[in-house]
Amino acid sequence: MGRDKVRRLAIDAALLASTWLRTGDLDQACAAGHDAVSYAARTSSGRCVQRVAGLLAGLDAHADYTAVADLREYTRHVLPAADQAATAMARGA
Structure with a gap:
């Protein structure tokens, strides 16, 4: 699969996860988020x-929810730059 295709899949999965988050379905948000992290780890796209x-x-407001904690842990290992950026965002930096 080409780099542009993986990049598009990562962005689309992150947008889908954000939509699930807005509806309050944390399990679906985390499942789509997992896909987004997996795809994003295969590209060097800052976006x-x-x-x-x-x-x-x-998802930080739901950090105690198991699926959210699992996604965060997965991201720490697979895409540490996103984890660090999310921490900075949550702190308002």
């Missing part, structure tokens, strides 16, 4: 990292 970080920052 993908920012989309994933934005999602993680939005």
Whole structure:
């Protein structure tokens, strides 16, 4: 799969996850978020990292929910730049 296709899939998955988050379905948001992280890790796109970080920052209010904690842990290992950016966003930096 080409780099542009993976980038598009990562962005689309992050947007889908954000939509699920807005509806309050944390399980669906985290499932789509997992896909977004997996795709984003396969590209060097800063835009993908920012989309994933934005999602993680939005999920921060639900950090005690198991699926959210699992997604955050997965991101720390697979896409650390997004995890760090989400932490900075949550702190208002």
